[in-house]
Amino acid sequence: MFIRNERSLKEFIQFYPIVSSLVIIHLFLWLIINFLQLPFGLELYQWGVGINLLTHNGEYWRLITSIFLHGDLMHALFNSFALVLFGPALEQMLGRFKFIIAYFGAGIAGNIATYAFEPTAFYMHLGASGAIFGLFGIYVFMIAFRKSLIDQANSQIVMTIFIIGLIMTFLRSNINISAHIFGFFGGFIIAPLVLSNVRPFSPWRNRRYRDDDSIQFDPNRWKKRRIPSKLKKNIFWIILGILVVLGLLSRF
DSSP states (O other), X not given: OOSOOOSSHHHHHHHOHHHHHHHHHHHHHHIIIIXXXXXXXXXXXXXXXXXXXXXXXXXXXXXXXXXXXXXXXXHHHHHHHHHHHHHHHHHHHHOHHHHHHHHHHHHHHHHHHHHHHSOTTTOEEOOSHHHHHHHHHHXXXXXXXXXXXXXXXXXXXXXXXXXXXXXXXXXXXXXXXXXXXXXXXXXXXXXXXXXXXXXXXXXXXXHHHHHHHOOOOOTTGGGSOOOOHHHHHTHHHHHHHHHHHHHHHTTX
16 A cells, blocks of 8 residues: 555656646755745745735635745655655545545645644744645544555554654654644544545556556566565565654754
8 A cells, every 4th residue: 555566657657646746846846946046936935835924914825835835855855755655545545636635625724723823923834744644634534434445554554654743743843733733633524525435545456557558568577576575574664764764854
């Protein structure tokens, strides 16, 4: 469910266009705003970043646009990595439209809570963390009430990384706690609506789509190097270690 088995970046984009588009937007905006510091990029940042005072004055689009913006490279990479890890399964299960509703619904819920509970005069916020915590909210709902949609091994992965993310929310500085907490609750509340009539994630659906798309048979397909069994057994700890390292690096 959380182990990528696509053969190429092209296949990943083909199977999960919404997740791919969001990641591309994250990195592209960081590139033009933070790295290249292009004039129109800086203007875009000033127009879209979440500023409670300006939201209070009627610039409500900032509740949405701030989801796409990130403060530094580690912030953008960490959120993009989390989205690539946890987004594809939900995009397949929910379908593109319901995934968009769930993702931005949770993100907006987190930003509304930020506006409601954080200081109006001076508070500024940005990032997709609230929306990503919303994905955790959907997974936790599945674990609690729709166990047929997620197996025990993946449930343990979700809960472990969610708990670590929750702890880091309160331990790290400059974290929008309101967005994380209420983004999670937003996803949890949206979950029963978007999970109606869905099937569990299955890589076989992608494989059938791939096979239908290409009728050519590769006679050497079985000779290709497989993932070592030892690596497969430790993939969870590898992913967990990467998340922890990225989280620690983002503090500097």
